[in-house]
Amino acid sequence: MNRFGFGKWTLQKKMTLLLVVFILIPLTLFGYLFSGSSNRFVSKRTDQETSQVLSLVKQNVDQMLKEYETQLKTIYDNEDVISELSRIGRGGAESADNADTINRFLRNFLRGKEDLDSIYLYTADRQVYFADFKGSNFFFSQFQLHPEWQRTAELAGGRAVWLPTYVLPANRYLPQATQYFLLGMQVKNVTDVMQTLGTVYMNVKISALDRLIQGVDVSPRGMLFLADGEGHVLWHRNPEAYPVKLAEIPFYQDLMKRKTASSTQELNGNLYRVSLVQSDYNHWYYMSLIPQSDLNEQSRDLRKFLLVTLIAFGGSFVLLAWLTSRYITRPVRQMALAMKQIHKDNLGFRQPATSADEIGMLQTSFNSMRGRITDLIQEVRIVSDKEKEAEVRALQAQINPHFVYNSLDTINWMAIERGETDISTMITALSDIMRYAIRPGEQWVTLEEELKWASDYAYLQKMRFEDRFEITFDAEPDLLACKVPRLFLQPYLENSILHGMEHVEEGGLIAVTVMRDLATGGLRVVLADNGEGIPNEELQDIVHRRSKGIGIYNLDDRLKLEFGPEYGVTIQSSPETGTSITILLPAIDKIRQQDSTTALSSEGG
Numbered sequence: 080m081n082r083f084g085f086g087k088w089t090l091q092k093k094m095t096l097l098l099v100v101f102i103l104i105p106l107t108l109f110g111y112l113f114s115g116s117s118n119r120f121v122s123k124r125t126d127q128e129t130s131q132v133l134s135l136v137k138q139n140v141d142q143m144l145k146e147y148e149t150q151l152k153t154i155y156d157n158e159d160v161i162s163e164l165s166r167i168g169r170g171g172a173e174s175a176d177n178a179d180t181i182n183r184f185l186r187n188f189l190r191g192k193e194d195l196d197s198i199y200l201y202t203a204d205r206q207v208y209f210a211d212f213k214g215s216n217f218f219f220s221q222f223q224l225h226p227e228w229q230r231t232a233e234l235a236g237g238r239a240v241w242l243p244t245y246v247l248p249a250n251r252y253l254p255q256a257t258q259y260f261l262l263g264m265q266v267k268n269v270t271d272v273m274q275t276l277g278t279v280y281m282n283v284k285i286s287a288l289d290r291l292i293q294g295v296d297v298s299p300r301g302m303l304f305l306a307d308g309e310g311h312v313l314w315h316r317n318p319e320a321y322p323v324k325l326a327e328i329p330f331y332q333d334l335m336k337r338k339t340a341s342s343t344q345e346l347n348g349n350l351y352r353v354s355l356v357q358s359d360y361n362h363w364y365y366m367s368l369i370p371q372s373d374l375n376e377q378s379r380d381l382r383k384f385l386l387v388t389l390i391a392f393g394g395s396f397v398l399l400a401w402l403t404s405r406y407i408t409r410p411v412r413q414m415a416l417a418m419k420q421i422h423k424d425n426l427g428f429r430q431p432a433t434s435a436d437e438i439g440m441l442q443t444s445f446n447s448m449r450g451r452i453t454d455l456i457q458e459v460r461i462v463s464d465k466e467k468e469a470e471v472r473a474l475q476a477q478i479n480p481h482f483v484y485n486s487l488d489t490i491n492w493m494a495i496e497r498g499e500t501d502i503s504t505m506i507t508a509l510s511d512i513m514r515y516a517i518r519p520g521e522q523w524v525t526l527e528e529e530l531k532w533a534s535d536y537a538y539l540q541k542m543r544f545e546d547r548f549e550i551t552f553d554a555e556p557d558l559l560a561c562k563v564p565r566l567f568l569q570p571y572l573e574n575s576i577l578h579g580m581e582h583v584e585e586g587g588l589i590a591v592t593v594m595r596d597l598a599t600g601g602l603r604v605v606l607a608d609n610g611e612g613i614p615n616e617e618l619q620d621i622v623h624r625r626s627k628g629i630g631i632y633n634l635d636d637r638l639k640l641e642f643g644p645e646y647g648v649t650i651q652s653s654p655e656t657g658t659s660i661t662i663l664l665p666a667i668d669k670i671r672q673q674d675s676t677t678a679l680s681s682e683g684g
Contacts, residue, residue, distance in 0.1 A: 102395065105391065105392065105395060117378040118374070120378075121374050121375075121377045121378055122352060122374060124377075125298075125352060125369060125374060125377065126340070126341040126352070126354060128297075129297050129341075129352075129354040129367050129369065130340060130341070130354055130356065132295060132297055132367070133303075133354055133355075133356040133365045133366075133367060134356055136291065136292055136295055136303070136365055137356055137358050137363075137365050139291050140288065140291055140292070140305075140358075140363075140365075141358055141360045141361070143287065143291065144241060144262075144360065144361065145360065147195075147262055147281065147283060148239040148262065148264075150188070150192075151239060151262060151264055151279065151281055152239070152264075153188075154184070154188075154266060154279060155266075155269065157184050159180050159184075160180060160181055160184050161266075161268065161276070163180055163181055164181075164202060164203075164266060164268075164276035164277055165268050165271065165274070165276060167202050167203070167204060167206065167276075178208070181200065181208045182208055182209075182210065185198050185200060185208060185209065185210035186210045188210065189210050194283055194284050194286060194287035195281060195282070195283060195284070196211070196259060196282040196283070196284050197209065197210060197211035197212070197213070197218060197281075197282045198210050198211075198279065198280070198281045198282070199211070199215070199218060199222075199279070199280045199282075200266075200277055200278075200279045200280075201229075201277050201278045201279075201280075202276065202277040203275055203276060203277055211282075212252070213250070213252045213253075217247055217250060218247075218282070221245055221247065222280075225242075225245065228242050228261065228263060228280070229278065231263065232263040232264065232265055232278050232280075233265065233278075235263075235264070235265065236265065237264070237265050237266075237267045237273070237275075238264070239262055239263070239264040240262070240263050240264070240361075241260065241261070241262055241361050241363070242260065242261040242262070242263055243260070243261075243307060243309075243311035243313060244258050244259065244260045244285065244311065244312065244313050244314065244321055245258070245259060245260075245261065246258055246259075246318075246321055246322075247259060256318070257284070257285070258285035258318060258321055259282045259283060259284060259285060260283050260285065260288070260313060260314075261280055261281070261282055261283070262280070262281040262283060263278060263279070263280050263281075264278070264279055265277070265278050265279075266278065266279055285314065288305070288313075288314045289314075292305075292314060293316065297354075297367040297369055298369045298370070298373035298374075298377075299373055299376070300369075300370050300372070300373055301367055301368060301369040301370065301373060302315075302316070302367065302368045303316075303365075303366070303367045303368075304316075304320065304366055305363055305364065305365055305366075306325055306331075306363070306364045306366065307362070307363055307364065308335070308362060308364070309326060310324055310325035310326025310327070310331060311325070312325060313363060328346075330344040330345065330346050330351075330353070334353065334355060334366070338355065338357075339355070340354065340355060340356070341353065341354050341355070342355075343371075344368075346368070349370060349371070350370070350371040351368040351369060351370055351371065352368075352369045352371065352374060353366060353367070353368055353369075354366065354367045354369075410434070410438040410442070411438070414438075414441060414442065414445060417445060418445075490506055494506060501542075504538070505538075505539060505542055508535035508536075508538050508539055509535075509539060511531075511532070511535050512532060512535050512536055512539070521565060522564065522565055523562040523563065523564060523565065523667065524562065524563065524565045525559065525560055525561065525562060525563070526554060526558055526559050526560070526561050526562075526563050526593065526602070527559040527560070529563050529565065529566075529567070529568060530552050530554060530559075530591075530593075532566070533552065533568045533569075533572060533591065534552060536569070536572060537550035537552075537572065537589075540572075540576050544576070544580065547580060547583055547584060547585055547587055548576075548580045548583055548586075548587025548588060548589060548608075549587065549588050549589070550572075550588075550589045550590075550591070551588070551589070551590050551591065552591045553590070553591070553592045553593070554592070554593035554594075555593065555594055555595060558593055558594075558595065558602060558666075560668065561602060561664075561666055561667060561668060562667040562668065563602070563664055563667075564634065564637070564664075567634050567662070567664075568591070568604075568606075570631050570633075570634075571606050571631065571648075571660050571662070572589070572591075572606065574631065575589050575606060575608045575610065575658065575660075576589070578610070578611070578613075579608040579610025579611060579612075579657070579658055580608070580610050581610075581611065582611060583610055583611070586609075587608070587609065587610060588608065588609050589606065589607070589608045589610075590605075590606070590607050590608070591604070591605070591606050592604070592605045592607070593605075595666075596663055598645070599645050599646065599663060599665075600666055601646065601663055601664050601665045601666045602663070602664040602665075602666060603661065603662075603663055604661070604662040604663075604664065605659060605660070605661050605662075606659070606660040606662075607657065607658070607659045607660075608657050608658055608659075609656075609657040610657055610658065611654070611655065611657075612652045612653050612654040612655055612656050612657055612658055613650075613652035613654070613658055614654055615654070618650065618652050621650060622650065631648070631650075634647075634648055634662065635647040635648040638663070638664065638665075642665045645663065646663045646664065646665060647662075647663060648660065648661070648662050648663075649661045
C-alpha cells in the first residue's frame, strides 16, 4: 500500500477509509435489510395473534356477563316478588311478610354464586331491600358518590347495563381495597303497561374477570386491560390502574378517534403496539399494549441471518485489527519504547520519523521534547542547589524552642516577684500549652492530659475575652485513662469561642462533657454552647463540606477511616439557641503506635 502513498496520508484519512470500507458500509447494508424485513414480519404476526387472543377473551367475558344478566332476569320468574313490588308501587303499605318475601329471594339469589358479592333492590318509592354480608352502609356510601349509576339504569329502559368498575375501601370485613363491577337493571311490570317497579343492582367481584383474563399473556411485558368508551378502566392486572382516567391520556384519545384494530402508540416515552377489539354486546373495549422491545425479541426466525452477519463483522474486525496494528499501533509502540528510554535517563536516544502523517509529526515532536527535557533537568539541578542552600540558612535562623520556654519561665518569675499572680498564671498556662502542642512523637494521649491542656486553653481564652463566658469540663472518672487523639478538642473549642461567643456580652457557657457511649462502648464527647448558633444555610455548608475550614473535618475523616463509620463528628445547631458538637471516639486503654498516620490538624474551622 506504500506504493500508493498510503504512508503519507494523514491519520484521519487512514481511519476514515478503514471505517467506511470495513464497518460503515456493511453496517448500513445489514441494518437496512434486517430491520426492514424483521420489523414488518413480527408486527404483522403479533397483530394477528393478539387480535385472536383478544377476540377469545371477549367471547368468554361476554358469555359470562350474559349468564349473569340471565340470572338477574329470573326476578321476573318470581311472581310473589313482582306482585309485592307492584303493590308497593301503587302506594300500598309494606308488611313484614311481604318484605321477607323480597329479602328471601335476594338471599337465595346469591346462594352458590361465589363471584356475586351482594344484590340491592331499590323500589319505586325508594325503599331498599338487599342481601349483603357486610351490611348496607358500604354500598350506600358508594351509591351516593355515583349518581350516574341510577341515571344510566333509567336511560336503559329495562335493559341490563354494566356499570364501570369501582373500588370499595378496606374495612373490617375486607382487609384490603376490593374492586367490583356493577350490573344494573330496572324492574318493569310486564303485565301493566311496563310500569317501573324498581331498580336492581348486582355487585360482581372482579375475581370473576380475573379467572378469565389473569392468565392471558400477549407478550412477556405486555399489558391487557378492559375499558369503556368513557375511558373508565374496567379490568387491569394492577389494581392501582383503576383510578386512571384513560380519556385524559393522548394515546387513548387517538385510539377512540381512529378505532383501528392495530396501531403504534407512544406512552410515557416508549413505543407500544396497540391492538383493539370492541364487544358488540356491551361495547366494552379489549386492548393490549405490547412494548416494542418485546416485538424485537420475537425475531427468532431471523437469528440465522443475524448470526451470518455477526460472522461477517467478526472477519471485518479481524482484518481491521491487522491493518491497525501494521500502520498505526506499531509506530505508537515504538514511541512508547522511546519514552521508556527517556525514563531510564537515556537522554541521547532519538526516534526517527517514519512517515509524514500525525505519527511522524509526533515522532519529530518527541525528539524536540527530548532536547528540551535535557535543558530543563540542568535548570532544575541549579535551582535545587539554591533551594537547599536557602533551607540551610532558614534552619540556622530558627529559634530554639528551649529558648522560648526559658524566656517564659524568666518572665513568670518576674511576675511572681512583683505580685502579678494573674500574669504568672497566664504565662504558666501558655507555656504548658506550647509544650503540649509541639512535643514530638505522641499522637495519642490520655483523656486527663487532653482535658488539662483544654483547661489551660480555656483559661487563656476567658482572660482574652474578659470573662464574657464560662467553660466547664465534666468527665466520668473511669474514662480519664483512655487514650484520645492529641489536640482533638482544639478546633471545636476555638470555633465555639470565636463564632458562638463572638457577640455574647455575658452569661455565655461552653460545656464539655465526656461519658461512655452505650451504643458503641466508646467515648461520647459533647461540646455544647448557648451562643448565637449557626444559620441553617451555613450549617448545611459545613455538613456537606462546602465551607473553607478543614480542621473540623480532619478528626471525622480519621476516625471513620481507622475505626469505622459509627465513629466521627456530628454538628447540631439552632440560630439564637446554640450549637452542640458530638464526637464519638473508640475506647482505647493504651497508646496506639501509628507510624503511618499524621497528627490531627489543629486548624480552626
